[in-house]
Amino acid sequence: MQLHDPYCSDIRDEIAVLKDVLEPLHAQGQLRNVLEIGCGTGDMTRRIADAWPDTKVCALEVDTIQLEKNQQRNRHDNITFLGGPAEHIPFGARIFDAVLMFKSLHHVPGALLDQALNEIHRVLRPGGVAYFAEPVFAGELNEIIRLFHDEEIVRQAAFEALVRASDDSRWDCAREVHYRVPVQFLDFEDFERKVMRVTHSDFQLTPERIKEVRCAFEPHMTNHGAHFGRPMRANTFVKALSRELS
Structure with missing residues (x-):
C-alpha cells in the first residue's frame, strides 16, 4: 500500500471510481444493501442512490445537525x-453487501480505528x-485548508489502520487506486461556507486567520471560480469467505 502517489495526474469522478468496484457486484445481483458511514451532507449518498436505484442505501452521520x-x-x-x-454500527452481523x-x-x-x-x-x-x-495530505487545496485545519496526523493514522487491516487474514486486500477529483468553488465565500463553516467542527476562526486563508485562496481564482485537483486514494477490501471475527 502507498500513502501517496505524487506522480498521479489521473482526474476522475468519485462515482466513476466507485463504479469500478461495485458494478461487478451489481451485475451479479449482489448489491442489494449498502451502508455509507460518515455521509456528511449526503451528496455522495444521493449519487450512489441514483447510480444504483434498485439498491437500498443506509447512510450514517454523527453530526446531529447535518x-x-x-x-x-x-x-x-x-x-x-x-x-x-x-466504531458502533447500529446493525446486526452480515447485513450489507458493501x-x-x-x-x-x-x-x-485514532484509538477507535x-x-x-x-x-x-x-x-x-x-x-x-x-x-x-481518503484525501491525500498533499496538493494546493490541502495547503490552503491546513492553515486552519491540519489533518496530517489523523490521515496518517487512518492509512496505518488500513495497512494493519491488509495484513489481517479476515480481509482480502483487493485493490488500491490513486486519482484526483476536481473540486470547484465559486469564490472565497463559497469556500468559506462549504469548508470553513461546517457544522461538525469548530476551527476557532479569527478575523486574522480568515484573512490569511483568503490570501492563500485568492490567487487560485479565475473568471470561472477556483479549480483544484484533490489527490485521493481508494482502498478496497473484500471480506474473506472463511474468516470471521471471533
Whole structure:
C-alpha cells in the first residue's frame, strides 16, 4: 500500500471510481444493501442512490445537525439516513453487501480505528466489499485548508489502520487506486461556507486567520471560480469467505 502517489495526474469522478468496484457486484445481483458511514451532507449518498436505484442505501452521520438536514431533505425512496459512528454500527452481523466511507475514516478517533474496521467487517456479508476513499495530505487545496485545519496526523493514522487491516487474514486486500477529483468553488465565500463553516467542527476562526486563508485562496481564482485537483486514494477490501471475527 502507498500513502501517496505524487506522480498521479489521473482526474476522475468519485462515482466513476466507485463504479469500478461495485458494478461487478451489481451485475451479479449482489448489491442489494449498502451502508455509507460518515455521509456528511449526503451528496455522495444521493449519487450512489441514483447510480444504483434498485439498491437500498443506509447512510450514517454523527453530526446531529447535518443528520436532521439530510432526513428533512431526503427525496429518495432507497435512502435511509440514520445516526451512528463507525466504531458502533447500529446493525446486526452480515447485513450489507458493501460498506463505504468517503473522506471520513480519518475522522474516526485514532484509538477507535481498529474497532471501526472490525465493526465494518462484522456487518458485511462474506464476500462483501469495504471501500475507503481518503484525501491525500498533499496538493494546493490541502495547503490552503491546513492553515486552519491540519489533518496530517489523523490521515496518517487512518492509512496505518488500513495497512494493519491488509495484513489481517479476515480481509482480502483487493485493490488500491490513486486519482484526483476536481473540486470547484465559486469564490472565497463559497469556500468559506462549504469548508470553513461546517457544522461538525469548530476551527476557532479569527478575523486574522480568515484573512490569511483568503490570501492563500485568492490567487487560485479565475473568471470561472477556483479549480483544484484533490489527490485521493481508494482502498478496497473484500471480506474473506472463511474468516470471521471471533
